Structures are given as structure tokens and as C-alpha cells.
Amino acid sequence: MTFALAEARQILAGTPDALRATLVGLSESWLTADEGPGTWTPWQVLAHLTHIEEHDWIGRTEQILEHGAEQTLGPVDREAGFARFAGWSAGRVLDRFAGLRAANLATLDGYRFDERDLERQGRHADLGLVTLEQLLATWTVHDLNHESQIVKTLAKRYRDAIGPWREFLSVVDLP
């Protein structure tokens, strides 16, 4: 199996600084750019990540540990972070995200999960049975998914500006 908790933790630990380096020096024109109707801005992605970090990853882990597959994992409100952090600067949301992530990793470390723990099952409302290992892998890939989204949204802002180089830079044409 490819998943290893210590390795997943390496990704999770790097995300606050990666987001900060990507976003903190950017003007509003970058932070409020989107890819068109129905898409998110980099600020909104950051707010989403921070809201999810407040509630879902450790919350769902605890739910699996306490209730297993007896209780359905609560639904996620993907856009709740937009209102939660309305009016906050990107820097302030980044600080909040970094603090939450550090606390959540400390909680994660405290569980001292072994291989058998990772096999414990929960029940997702739409996806059915899931394992704790899948949840922790999803936490990790969720970070990367949204880092990818931020970088893509930034890049697309210059899709026209790069002129004929567009054919070599696939990021501006990603779905």
C-alpha cells in the first residue's frame, strides 16, 4: 500500500507555508481572480480550506473512532468559509489556517495510529463505507487539490498575455 501516515503528515505540515508563499505577496487583482461564473477565487479557496480545517478532518476522525460505521459522517458545506471569513485579509486567514493545522497535527500525533487503527471504518452519506486511512489520505490530497486549483486560477489570468507560448503551458487550459 502506498499510504504511510508519516509521509502524509509531511504534506500536511508543509501546506500552511506553501499557501502563504503563494498568496501573501499578491495584490487583490490576483486574490480575487476567478475562472468564470461558478468558480472560486484564491481567497475563497483559502477560506474553504480554513473552514474545513476547523471542523471536518479531526471531527470526522473522532467520529470514526467513536462511532465507526454506526453514524453517518456529517455533510460538508463547501462554501461556508466564504461567510465565516468575510472581511478577513488573506494574511489573517493564513494565520488562522496555520494555527489550526498545527493544532490538528498535534491531535493526530496524539492518536498514535497503527495499521489496525487505519482500517477502522466509517460511513459517508454519499460514498458509503470508508476507512480511516482513506479519510487521512483524502485530507492530504484535499490540500493538494486546492493548491492545484489556486495555481491554475492564477495562471489562467495570464492565458492571453503569454501569447503563442500557450501551447507549451498546459496549466492555462486545465479544466
Added chain:
Amino acid sequence: MTFALAEARQILAGTPDALRATLVGLSESWLTADEGPGTWTPWQVLAHLTHIEEHDWIGRTEQILEHGAEQTLGPVDREAGFARFAGWSAGRVLDRFAGLRAANLATLDGYRFDERDLERQGRHADLGLVTLEQLLATWTVHDLNHESQIVKTLAKRYRDAIGPWREFLSVVDLP
């Protein structure tokens, strides 16, 4: 026009720290992962970015300033960085990249380009006439393109580990 040099510079200035935060804590299993035959590892992407930073962006800028469209912009060896930095740790390549980027931004600042400068033309071997503005936009998007690639390659390593959550995490299925 969307391009603004001061804004492009914000992205360029953040890239060394973004790459460092993403890569520096990762074990070799992440740094040497690829997406299959013919694809690059995160370490290789970093080596490519660093090699290109040594030669191409400021070199091409100078070529346009000095020769305009009279001289063809030299071809880029996309994989030359692999041999150039063979045996270097990711941390050492990151240090090299950060030093080069800082020097190149200082050089860029020294040009004090105005709108008319940005309209100056060069000639690309395959793409034909290009402008200095397109080159500088491409430098910016090239960073984002390869950050996107690194994040995607890392995420795909856990494509199976996330189980049914795959349907919500499109990064693992990007081309």
C-alpha cells in the same frame, strides 16, 4: 490588458518559498514519484526550473533588448537540469533556485521597463514573433505550470489511497 509587470513580479518573487514549503520536508518516496513513463518527478521539475532560471529568462530578455527580432531566441533543453544537478539534494537545488531568482529579479528591476519596452519584439524559433511582455508573462506562468505539475504528481501517488473520495478530488485525474 491584464498583464502588469509589478503584479507578475509578485508571483515570481513567491515561487522559491512556495517550492521550498512544498518540497523540503518530503521524503524521497515523494520526491522521486512520477506519473508513469515519460513523466517527471518533483525533483526533476525543480531541477528543470533551476536550469531554466540560470539561462533562459534573463538571457532571452537581453537577447530581445539587444537584437530584437533579428536573432532567433535559442532553443531550451528541457531536461538539461537533470544532469546539471545530478546528485544534488532538493534542499541544495532549492537554495540555488532561490539565489538565482533573487538575482534575476534584481536584474529585471534594473531595466525599469515601461509600456513601450514591453512591446519590443523577438523571434522564437517555433512560435515566430513574440513580445517582451509575452516573455515576461510566460516566465510567470511557467512557474505556475510547474508548481501545478509538482502538486499533481504528489497527489496522484495517493489516487488509490483516497478510495471513493476520488470523485471529489479532480487533481488525481488531471492529464
